[in-house]
Amino acid sequence: MKLQKRFKLFHLKKYLQPTVFFSFVKNKIYAQMYKIFIKKNQKTLSNLYYLIFSLILFACNGSKQFEKIAKKQQIEINPSPLEVHGGEVHFNIKFLLPTEMLQKDAQYEAKIFFTNAQNTKGTESFIAEVGSITFNANNYLSKKKTPLKEQDFAFLYEHNKSNGDIVVKTTQIKGKKKFETPYFFINKGIIQTSMLFKDVWQESVFLEIPKNEAFNFKDYTINFFFEQSDAVLQKEQLNNYEEFFLKIIKNQEPLLIESAFSLEGSEKNNQVLANNRAEALKKHLAELAKNHKLPFPQIKQQISNLKTHFQELVQESNLASTDTETIFNIIQNTKLDSLDAKLSNYPFYQEIRKKVYPKLRYARIQLRDKNSSIKQSTLEEQIHFYEQNIKINNSSVSHHNLGKIQFELAQKELNSEKQNKLFQLALYHTVIANQIDARAETFYQEVLLYTLTKQSQKAEESLNKAIKMQLKHEGLYALKGLDLAKKAKSYRDKKYKESIKYFSEAGNHNNILFNKALAYLLIHEYDKAEGIFNTLIENNYDKQLVNYCVAIIEARKGNEEKCIEALGKIIQIPEWKNKVKNDLEFHNFKKSSRFQSLFN
Known part of the structure; x- marks a missing residue:
């Protein structure tokens, strides 16, 4: 009893507190007002609840009805x-x-x-x-x-x-x-049948050196360097070679005096400067012969192919590979007279002036041996020969062949930076060869190099230029056929038929025959495709792939028996078993018991 009184007293004290008291009164008033509102508006609220429920029900029914009708699309x-x-x-x-x-x-x-x-x-x-x-x-x-x-x-x-x-x-x-x-x-x-096209690359070839360009060189060159804008020989350099000069004059060795200049100043003035440097060396040899009462030897005199030599020196200068690529691009796309001004805009310019320019200020003697043979030479000797022949004749053939050697070296090189430099050099010489004298073989080499260096747009431009010039070359025709086939966007695309024309001109190599047959398959000319595939089977060319393509033809023609016969020749190989099982080319036969038996 006492406990109950205490509890009531506690709650009374609690409600007598002002905040609690007013909250209690407010809640009681709101509750009473809500009851009065419900009583007076009971009918209105009932209608409102019904309306909301109807709308929800209608929306659900409307969605289901829409979905039901949509199935008739x-x-x-x-x-x-x-x-x-x-x-x-x-x-x-x-x-x-x-x-x-x-x-x-x-x-x-x-x-x-x-x-x-x-x-x-x-x-x-x-x-x-x-x-x-x-x-x-x-x-x-x-x-x-x-x-x-x-x-x-x-x-x-x-x-x-x-x-x-x-x-x-x-x-x-x-x-x-x-x-x-x-x-x-x-x-x-x-x-994905159109993904089966084969690469059609063939090796690029060496070109035969014309007889009038067969100007072979031994492995040594004697360089005489000059100060900038100067053509005065340094006496200590001459003294070091005095006995050697007398020997070659006595033996009447044929000589080449080649001179060059660094890129500062105008090309016209520099040409005069280079000639003066060569004349200074020639004059010294003439005086030496006269003083010893010896006949003057046969001498050929010329100015170096400066762009080529400049690029070689840049290659040797250990600049960063990105800088080297930039310089090569500038060399190819800038006239000699503007080259120095163009290079001066780049941060590596001062390094070039320090490392490369002094090596361009020279006159040099090179010894010529008419009896040496390029075919019997080592790879290093061949490179040296073509480099020297370029300096003498600026020969397109030598540019092409030098590019070919560097191409082969690049493919064998494991160091990516060295490989990239070799590819750039190969490309440089190949492009120059085409500029001097456009040949089908050189264009083919150029396309291969652009492709390998991931310059697909330039590769395509070179290929189309060669085709437009009507340069006949099986490799070019094969590449053009493949290019067209890979650009066709549907089996109706005319590019497939165009590709077949080029494959037909590209010879009878198995890869090319396969691509031609595949193009026929893709445009639904199945009889022509099957005829070529049968030839490839006779040639023992990739019989698994060819039988797979024959099976695709038979599946498209709806000939289940022949399709299964062709697949039976490859189905035991796990790789082909999985491919056949997942290939939608055979979707019409998937439920066939005969087709299913292939996988049991």
Whole structure:
């Protein structure tokens, strides 16, 4: 009893506190007012609850009804299955909306997606919107037209996303109302047969040196260096070679005096300076012969091919590879008279002036041996020979052959920086060779080098230029055929037929025959393709791949028996077994018991 009194007293004290008391009174008043409001507006509130419930129910029923009608959408896709051509997937869709779906003032959008959402677990999922088809209901209701549209679509092919489906999601928008369907399946996967084209590279070749350019050199050169803008020989240098000079004068060795200049100043003045340097050395030899009463030897005199020599010196100067590439590009694209001014804009200019320019201020004697043979020389001797021949004749053949040697060395080089420098040198000499005298063999070498150095645009430009010049070369025709085949965007693309013309001019190498047959297959000329594939089987060329292609032809023709016969020759190999099992080229036979028996 006492405990109850204490409890009541405690609560009384609590409610007598001002804050608690007023809160208590307020809540009691609100509760009473709410009861009065409900009593007076009971009918209105009942109607409001009913309206909200009806709207929710209508929305659910409307969405289900829209989805039900949407199932009647008629969608035709071509080709089916999809095919990749030229690194892209192109297809056409004809989309027919059901007329009962159309509502006045409504807009419809059918979004097309490529996705692997339905694929097996463990694969990385993806979904990509490809495009959409839109309809305005009023355009069809007022004119009583059929809501049919046809549209082309395309997306880039990605190898890691090739196993997917084409699906569609349709949306209706009318005012603030919006209904969406789930994703509806349209098409399964991508056929990748066009990815089977083979590389058609052949080795570039050496060109025969013309007889009038056969000017071979021994392995030593005597250099005499000068100060800038000076043509005065230094006596100590001359004294070191006095006995040697007398020996070659007595033996009547043929000599070449070559001179050069650094890039400061005008080219016209520098040419005069270089000639004066050569004349100074020639004059010294003439005085030496006269003083010893000896006949004057045969001497040829010329100014160096400065761009070539300058590039060689840059190569030897241990500049950063990026700087070297920049300098090579400047050399190729700048006139000699403007080269120094162009280089002065770069931070490496002072280093070039210090390391390279002094080595260009020379006159030098080179010994010539008419009896030496380039074919019997070592690789180093061949490089030396072509370098010297370029300095004498500026020969396109020597440029080409020097580029060829550096090309081969680059392919063998394991150090990436050294390899890149060799490729750049090979490309430089090959481009110069074409500028001097355009040849089919040199253009072919140029295209290969641009391709290997990942300059695809320049490779294509060189290839097209050679073709336009009508330079006949099987390698060029093969590359052009492959280029066209890889750019075709569908089996209807005319590029495939053009590629066949070039493959036909490119000889009978097995890789080229295979590409020609594959192009015929892709444009649905199956008899011509099969004829070439049979030739390749007789040639013992990659029988597994060829039989696989024959099976594809038979599958496309609907000939299950012959298709299975061709596949039976390769199905025991695990790699091909998996490929056949997943290839949509054989989708029409997937449920066939005979086809399934291949995998048992």
